[in-house]
Every structure is written in C-alpha cells, then in structure tokens.
Amino acid sequence: MNNVVEAVNELVLPILEEKNFELVDTEFVKEGNDWFLRVYIDKPGGIDIDECVFVSERLSEQLDITDPIPQAYFLEVSSPGAERPLKKEQDWENALANHEYIHVSLYQKLEGEKQYQGFLEAMDEESITLKIRIKTREKEITIPRQMIAKARLAIQF
Structure with missing residues (x-):
C-alpha cells in the first residue's frame, strides 16, 4: 500500500507544483469490496471543484500511462475540508x-x-x-x- 501512495505522490507532485497547489495527503484504502485512491489538495484561500477536476484529469492520464496500481480503484481528488488533518x-x-x-x-x-x-x-x-x-x-x-x-x-x- 505504501508503494502505491509513493508512486502516486511522484506522479501528482509535478502537476500540483505547476499550479502552486499543496499535496495534503494521499491514501489508498479498501472500503467494502472497492479500493479508493484519495488525493487531498489545497492552496491558500482553498481549492475549488474546477481545480480538483483539473488535477484529477491530469493524474488519471499519468496513472493510465504508468499503471502503478494492479487492482481496480476509484480516484477521488478533493479538498481536505475545514477539518484538515495535521500530518506534516x-x-x-x-x-x-x-x-x-x-x-x-x-x-x-x-x-x-x-x-x-x-x-x-x-x-x-x-x-x-x-x-x-x-x-x-x-x-x-x-x-x-x-x-x-x-x-x-x-x-x-
């Protein structure tokens, strides 16, 4: 699981740096029968839905090319919300x-x-x-x- 997160972070960081967005967290978790790849992004003043869509589309393209995740999964790119985790x-x-x-x-x-x-x-x-x-x-x-x-x-x- 950590290898997936590391591989995804390597793919998403250049996309985020291009827009001066911050990577808050990445998680790859199984819920029920489904796997979810969740990428939380932010910027000063907050992130909006169009910015999440931009990152999601670009990251999806990179994931299709490199294919670091063997199983099926759902990709979610979102803001960490008002109750943002304190990790770093x-x-x-x-x-x-x-x-x-x-x-x-x-x-x-x-x-x-x-x-x-x-x-x-x-x-x-x-x-x-x-x-x-x-x-x-x-x-x-x-x-x-x-x-x-x-x-x-x-x-x-």
Missing part, C-alpha cells in the same frame, strides 16, 4: 502561527481523556500545548507528540 510539520507550524483550534486523538489516556480540543498555544519537537476549556475554566495541557494518534483542525462551536 508544516501543517503544525501553520496551525501554531494561526493559533488554530484543533482536535487531537491519543493512543492512550492522558489525564483521563483520549481526545482533546483546544487552541494550539505552543509546540516543540517533543510536545504540543493546547489551551482547552473545561466547563467555564480554561486550562493548558501539554501532550507528548508520541502520544498523538491523529490531529486535525476543528470547528469550534
């Missing part, structure tokens, strides 16, 4: 610079919880610090990075 270090740096509200899922409980939402206040190589709200009071919590299973931007209600 640059994603984390942007979230910190913009003082983003994020959701973090942990591998194991920390202070009795496996999920936290709050504003990203600080980070370094070892940990992140979130400002969270518990009922009516605010608190900062420091989370070791190795405990983070997934992280994404979140919408605050």
